[in-house]
Amino acid sequence: MIEEINKATESMGTATKLMSTATKLMSTATKLMSNEVKKIVYRDDQLPIMQYRGGSMAVPAVPGAGKTFIICNLVCEIIKDKVHKPGKILIVTFMNSAVNNFKHRISMVLQNKGINASNDYEVMTIHSLALKILKDRPDVMGVNEEFKILDDVNKSLYLNNCISMWRRKGGEGIFKSMILDKSLNKYSGKQDKWWNDFFTTVDTIIGELKINDISPEKLKENIKSLDNNSILVHISEIYDTYSKILKSEGYIDYNDLLILAYKLLKTDDTVREKLQKKYTFVFEDECQDSNLIEGKILSLISKKSGNLVRVGDVNQSITGTFTASDPKFFREFCGKANNAFKMFMAGRSTNHIIDLANELVEFTNNKHGEEKCRNALVDQKIKSLDDEVETGQDNYGISTMVCNSREEETKKAVRVAMKFKEKFPGKTCAILVPFNNQVREIADMLRSYNVECDELSNKSDKKIKVTSTLGYILKFISNPQDSVIFTDLIKNVFCEEHNEESEKLFGFICSYDVEKLMYPSCGTINELDIPGEILNSKVYKQLISSMDLIKRIFKYPQTHFDRLILYISDVLNFTLENRAMSEAVASYVRFESIENSEFSLAYVAEQLLDGKNSILDYISGIIYDLEGYEPSPDRVTVSTCHKAKGLEWDCVLILNITSYQYPYMTTDKFKDYYYLKDEFKNPTVICRAEIAKILGNNICEDPLKEAKIQIINEKIRLLYVGITRAKEYLILMATQSNEGKWNEDKPSKYFYVLQDYINSQRGVL
Incomplete structure (x- = not known):
C-alpha cells in the first residue's frame, strides 16, 4: 500500500510542476496589474456580493471560497463610497485571532486605496460586543457595575x-x-x-x-x-x-453575558437606539456557528437600518451536538434575506479533491440510507476556479487504505507522512484523527523517528510540559531527600539534551546525597566526587544553574500552594501563554484544597503528573487553542478533525473512517454513554428534550433516535471538513477487524462510497 502512495505522489509530480508554473505566471500577471492602487479582479460569483449597498444579504460559501477576502473588500468599498455615513460598520466574528486578521486585512485594503478610515469600522467577537452593550447600563439588568x-x-x-x-x-x-x-x-x-x-x-x-x-x-x-x-x-x-x-x-459567565446583553437591547430603548445609530451596517462571519441569542442581538442592532450581512457555510457546522449553536439559524436567514448570493467557486484544492467532496454531497443528498440525513449537507457543490486542468489518472493524488488494526493504521499513516515529507520537503502535511489521545500517540511516534510535529488537540504538548514541570518541582519539594525524585526533576525539567553525558550525570545524581548536592558544607560541591568525564560538560553546567533556580523556589513559603505555583512560573520565566496555564493550575489547586482531606504537596504533584486529569485537559484546550495557527512545511501537523477546521495542508491523511466514528444508520453502534442504563443512555439529549417541554416546544416521539440523526448529520459534515482541508493529496484510511466488541472496527459506509468513486476515477475495476 505504501508503494501505491509512492506511485500516487510520484505521478503528481507533473501536475505539481504545472501548478507551480501556473502559480508563477499568475504571480507575474498580478505584478503587472499592480499600480499605485492595487486593482482587484473579482470572480463571477463574487461580483453580485460586491455590488451590495444595503438590505439583508446572506452569503453561503463553500470551503476555500474566500469568505474573509470578500467581507474585507466589501467593507472597504462601502467605506470608500461613504454609504455607511454617518454611522460605522460592525464586523462580528467568534475568535480573537479572526478579529486581528480582519483588522489587518481591512487596514491593508484601505491603505492600498489611499483611504484613512480607521474610525469607520469596528471588528469584535460576539462576546466583546455583548460586554460593550452590558457595560453601557448594567444597572438596568440588576448587575453591579463592578461585575x-x-x-x-x-x-x-x-x-x-x-x-x-x-x-x-x-x-x-x-x-x-x-x-x-x-x-x-x-x-x-x-x-x-x-x-x-x-x-x-x-x-x-x-x-x-x-x-x-x-x-x-x-x-x-x-x-x-x-x-x-x-x-x-x-x-x-x-x-x-x-x-x-x-x-x-460578582461574576457572570459568557452565556450570562449574551442573554443579559440581549435583554438590555430589547428592553432599553436608549441603549438600543444608540447602537442602531452607531452601527449602520452589521456583518457576521462564520454564521453557521451562531446560536439563537447571538442572532437576536445582531438582528436588533441592524433592525433600524436593515443592513445585515451574514456569511457562513452550513456544510462546515460541526459543533451543534455539544454547543448551543445550530446551522438551522443560518439556513433560516438564507431563506428570508433580501438577497442570497452563493460563493461556490474555490481554488484551494485540486479538481480531484473538489470532485470527491462534491461526490459526498451528491451521495448524501440523494442516496443516504437514512432519509432524515439527506439534508445534512446543503446542495452547494464546489466549482473549481480552473475547469481546464487535465484530470487524467496519472495525476490523481487521492488514495484509500484499509488496515487490519488501529495500530497498523497508525504506523502506516506515520510512514506515509514521513515518505511524503521526504519527497516534498517544501509542502505541508497533516494527519487528522477523531480523538485527542490519538493526537498524542501519533505525535509521540513521529518524534521517535525525529520528525518535528505540532499537536492540535485539548491534550496539548505545551500543557503537559507546564503541568509536568510544576508536578516534578512540587514532588521534589514534598520529598527533598529523595535522590531518585531529584534525578527525575533534573532529567525531565532542566536537562535540555539526553545523551551519553547526561545519562552519566543522572547516574551520579541518583547515587549522591541530595543535601550535599544542594547545600555543600564548603559552599561548593567537592569536584573529587564528580566523575571527570562530566565535570566540564554542558549538562553539568546546566545542573549547577538549575540548582540555583531550585534553591530560589525552596525559599518561598509553602503555606499557600497556589501562590507557590505562580512563584515557580515567575522563577522559570514562563511565557505569557504558559503563565496563563500556571494561573489555571493555581486556581485548580485552590479549588481542590476545599474540603479535601488528602490535600498536600505530594497529592498536588500526583494530580499534575497524572496526564489524564480531565479538568486540566479541558483548561489546556481553552488556553492553547492555537488561534492563528499556520501549518509549516518543516513540521507535520497532527490534529483532531474538529481542530482542523479553517486550516489547509498540501497533503491530508484522514484516519479512523470507521462505522463507529462515522455512523451511517441509526442502528449502527454509536460512541455514546454505553455504561449507562437505557433510560439515561444519552443524558444531554434527554435533558434537551425536557428543556423543550419546559419551553412548550414540539417534542419528538423518540429523542434518542432523533439525536442519532443529528450525530450522523454532524459526522457527515466533519468528514466533509476533513476532505476539504486537502489541497493536492488526500489519503482516506480505515480499519477492518473482527476484534472489536461491537465490530466497530470496520470501514464506514462513507469510506466505501468514496473508495468506489476514487477507484472509478482512477480506472480501477
Whole structure:
C-alpha cells in the first residue's frame, strides 16, 4: 500500500510542476496589474456580493471560497463610497485571532486605496460586543457595575467544584445508580472518564438553560412534574449552586453575558437606539456557528437600518451536538434575506479533491440510507476556479487504505507522512484523527523517528510540559531527600539534551546525597566526587544553574500552594501563554484544597503528573487553542478533525473512517454513554428534550433516535471538513477487524462510497 502512495505522489509530480508554473505566471500577471492602487479582479460569483449597498444579504460559501477576502473588500468599498455615513460598520466574528486578521486585512485594503478610515469600522467577537452593550447600563439588568467576566478556564474550575460539592452530598450514589450493573465493577477504573462525561453534560445543559432564559428558580418550578430520577432534576441542583456562587463573587459567565446583553437591547430603548445609530451596517462571519441569542442581538442592532450581512457555510457546522449553536439559524436567514448570493467557486484544492467532496454531497443528498440525513449537507457543490486542468489518472493524488488494526493504521499513516515529507520537503502535511489521545500517540511516534510535529488537540504538548514541570518541582519539594525524585526533576525539567553525558550525570545524581548536592558544607560541591568525564560538560553546567533556580523556589513559603505555583512560573520565566496555564493550575489547586482531606504537596504533584486529569485537559484546550495557527512545511501537523477546521495542508491523511466514528444508520453502534442504563443512555439529549417541554416546544416521539440523526448529520459534515482541508493529496484510511466488541472496527459506509468513486476515477475495476 505504501508503494501505491509512492506511485500516487510520484505521478503528481507533473501536475505539481504545472501548478507551480501556473502559480508563477499568475504571480507575474498580478505584478503587472499592480499600480499605485492595487486593482482587484473579482470572480463571477463574487461580483453580485460586491455590488451590495444595503438590505439583508446572506452569503453561503463553500470551503476555500474566500469568505474573509470578500467581507474585507466589501467593507472597504462601502467605506470608500461613504454609504455607511454617518454611522460605522460592525464586523462580528467568534475568535480573537479572526478579529486581528480582519483588522489587518481591512487596514491593508484601505491603505492600498489611499483611504484613512480607521474610525469607520469596528471588528469584535460576539462576546466583546455583548460586554460593550452590558457595560453601557448594567444597572438596568440588576448587575453591579463592578461585575467580572468568568472566562472559560475559571468557569470549568467553578463548575467542577459545584459538581464535587453535589457528589459529596449524595451525587456519587445517584450517578452510580444510573450505571449498568455489569459496568459498575469497572467504575473505579473508569471513574475519572465517566465523571468527565458528566461534567460535559452539565456544562452543555447549563448553557442551554441560560441561552433559553431558564433561571435556576424557573427551572425548579418546572421540574416538579418530572420524575425524581430525571437527570435534569439533579443538574438543577448543580445549576443553582453554580449561579449562587457566581452571584456572590460578582461574576457572570459568557452565556450570562449574551442573554443579559440581549435583554438590555430589547428592553432599553436608549441603549438600543444608540447602537442602531452607531452601527449602520452589521456583518457576521462564520454564521453557521451562531446560536439563537447571538442572532437576536445582531438582528436588533441592524433592525433600524436593515443592513445585515451574514456569511457562513452550513456544510462546515460541526459543533451543534455539544454547543448551543445550530446551522438551522443560518439556513433560516438564507431563506428570508433580501438577497442570497452563493460563493461556490474555490481554488484551494485540486479538481480531484473538489470532485470527491462534491461526490459526498451528491451521495448524501440523494442516496443516504437514512432519509432524515439527506439534508445534512446543503446542495452547494464546489466549482473549481480552473475547469481546464487535465484530470487524467496519472495525476490523481487521492488514495484509500484499509488496515487490519488501529495500530497498523497508525504506523502506516506515520510512514506515509514521513515518505511524503521526504519527497516534498517544501509542502505541508497533516494527519487528522477523531480523538485527542490519538493526537498524542501519533505525535509521540513521529518524534521517535525525529520528525518535528505540532499537536492540535485539548491534550496539548505545551500543557503537559507546564503541568509536568510544576508536578516534578512540587514532588521534589514534598520529598527533598529523595535522590531518585531529584534525578527525575533534573532529567525531565532542566536537562535540555539526553545523551551519553547526561545519562552519566543522572547516574551520579541518583547515587549522591541530595543535601550535599544542594547545600555543600564548603559552599561548593567537592569536584573529587564528580566523575571527570562530566565535570566540564554542558549538562553539568546546566545542573549547577538549575540548582540555583531550585534553591530560589525552596525559599518561598509553602503555606499557600497556589501562590507557590505562580512563584515557580515567575522563577522559570514562563511565557505569557504558559503563565496563563500556571494561573489555571493555581486556581485548580485552590479549588481542590476545599474540603479535601488528602490535600498536600505530594497529592498536588500526583494530580499534575497524572496526564489524564480531565479538568486540566479541558483548561489546556481553552488556553492553547492555537488561534492563528499556520501549518509549516518543516513540521507535520497532527490534529483532531474538529481542530482542523479553517486550516489547509498540501497533503491530508484522514484516519479512523470507521462505522463507529462515522455512523451511517441509526442502528449502527454509536460512541455514546454505553455504561449507562437505557433510560439515561444519552443524558444531554434527554435533558434537551425536557428543556423543550419546559419551553412548550414540539417534542419528538423518540429523542434518542432523533439525536442519532443529528450525530450522523454532524459526522457527515466533519468528514466533509476533513476532505476539504486537502489541497493536492488526500489519503482516506480505515480499519477492518473482527476484534472489536461491537465490530466497530470496520470501514464506514462513507469510506466505501468514496473508495468506489476514487477507484472509478482512477480506472480501477
